[in-house]
Amino acid sequence: MTAPSRATRTTRLGDFAGMMLAGAIVLSAALTGCSAQTAAGAGTQPEAPAAEATGTPATELRLGYFANVTHAPALVGLEEGLLQDALGDTKLSTQVFNAGPAAIEALSAGAIDATYIGPNPAINTYVKSAGASARIVAGAASGGAALVVQPSIDDPSDLAGTTLATPQLGNTQDVALRTWLADEGYETDTTGGGDVAIAPTENAQTLTLFQSGEVDGAWLPEPWVSRLVVDAGAKVLVDEADLWEDGAFPTTVLLVRADFLAEHPETVRALIAGHVASVDWIAANPDEAATVINARLDADTGKPLSDAVIERALEHVDFTVDPHAETFEQLLDDGVAAGTSKPGDIDGLFDLSALNAVLEDEGEEPVSAAGLGTE
Structure with missing residues (x-):
């Protein structure tokens, strides 16, 4: 599956506006x-x-x-x-x-x-x-918990202009994604702006959006990491265990x-x-x-x-x-x-x-x- 263009992703942000507003509330x-x-x-x-x-x-x-x-x-x-x-x-x-x-x-x-x-x-x-x-x-x-992405994304540098999902604004995976992106030099905000758009999305919907190319990846808990890997061909870009001492x-x-x-x-x-x-x-x-x-x-x-x-x-x-x-x-x-x-x-x-x-x-x-x- 080919990752959508930056222009397509930018247009797509409007589709997530209501979702992000609800998350902000x-x-x-x-x-x-x-x-x-x-x-x-x-x-x-x-x-x-x-x-x-x-x-x-x-x-x-x-x-x-x-x-x-x-x-x-x-x-x-x-x-x-x-x-x-x-x-x-x-x-x-x-x-x-x-x-x-x-x-x-x-x-x-x-x-x-x-x-x-x-x-x-x-x-x-x-x-x-x-x-x-x-x-x-x-x-x-x-x-x-892990960040899974479309197969065309090979490196953190490929994430500029992409849209990534999390289960809900302010949940543990949402914070983990925002923290990791900041460490990689990306700016994000809680309304979906920044260098990488974060779209808080219900997990089952994330799978559907990933399969259709509407999102480029997601930071999720299990079994949703494995669902995207096994059922949608995603690959793991970041296993959160690798970011913590002894993986704990x-x-x-x-x-x-x-x-x-x-x-x-x-x-x-x-x-x-x-x-x-x-x-x-x-x-x-x-x-x-x-x-x-x-x-x-x-x-x-x-x-x-x-x-x-x-x-x-x-x-x-x-x-x-x-x-x-x-x-x-x-x-x-x-x-x-x-x-x-x-x-x-x-x-x-x-x-x-x-x-x-x-x-x-x-x-x-x-x-x-x-x-x-x-x-």
């Missing part, structure tokens, strides 16, 4: 905060709610997640019943999202109590609420609304126990994992992944309860430089006390909050 909501917790917490830095504090079990826990391979602990936990088993009498209800900023809107509005999510939206809600909105209580996945960086974490954590610490600990069981199940059942993950994806999206896609995707993701807290200061700096985050203090973002209690019970090593919260 979502980003504005994420940056300004839209919950009662945000207003109440303005100007203060409350201590993280202690997971061992007294409280009552919740009658229901509303959980968000994405239909992505990078959210496999949620997919496996739901498909195998591990999350509900751990929650006991607490009813588990779920909602599927496309990207982090939309999940944060739901969390801030009180529509969900916890969500699997990328790190940058978690950082944004914490900063804008002055620490009142939510806590990261565990990691879920590392790796599994957080793709997905488990975030809980701070009020819910304070009111129902026993329920949160049960959720974490189910989450740990899901991550352990994936590690212990490598031959079955693809089938179970695919079954949940089929239930959520109406279509399973091909064997080639899911096998490739799983090769590029590590599932871990470690949120890699040591990377979050850099992630915040990257978001600020990209124009999708506001500067702020993320001390207290993590409450890993319940996670480490569960790990201790299983005889496993504790996980570090890197000085950014309780352990």
Whole structure:
């Protein structure tokens, strides 16, 4: 497939204007905060709610997640019943999202109590609420994100004048793309201008636009990287793992609304126990994992992944309860430089006390909050 000309790409930017405006509105909501917790917490830095504090079990826990391979602990936990088993009498209800900023809107509005999510939206809600909105209580996945491009693009220097997609303005892959482009000497902005146009686009639509040549590439999480490679002939220009020390960086974490954590610490600990069981199940059942993950994806999206896609995707993701807290200061700096985050203090973002209690019970090593919260 031949890459479109610069003139064609420039004309095409108008087609994305509405999409980018919608993304900008979502980003504005994420940056300004839209919950009662945000207003109440303005100007203060409350201590993280202690997971061992007294409280009552919740009658229901509303959980968000994405239909992505990078959210496999949620997919496996739901498909195998591990999350509900751990929650006991607490009813588990779920909602599927496309990207982090939309999940944060739901969390801030009180529509969900916890969500699997990328790190940058978690950082944004914490900063804008002055620490009142939510806590990261565990990691879920590392790796599994990349920039894939049309076959005619061989080098970063070929990207001038192109249009690249991300899942949503201000989400983790969006920030990663903007940061990498800046390092390569390109200017971008949050309205689609600059040397390279960035078009926040729903993942399934990105695949269609890539196949028709309407976008030249995309920075995506799995399984969408593999979908574009296997189903659309894309090639990987940048594997994000190559940009981090030892290839370790957080793709997905488990975030809980701070009020819910304070009111129902026993329920949160049960959720974490189910989450740990899901991550352990994936590690212990490598031959079955693809089938179970695919079954949940089929239930959520109406279509399973091909064997080639899911096998490739799983090769590029590590599932871990470690949120890699040591990377979050850099992630915040990257978001600020990209124009999708506001500067702020993320001390207290993590409450890993319940996670480490569960790990201790299983005889496993504790996980570090890197000085950014309780352990």
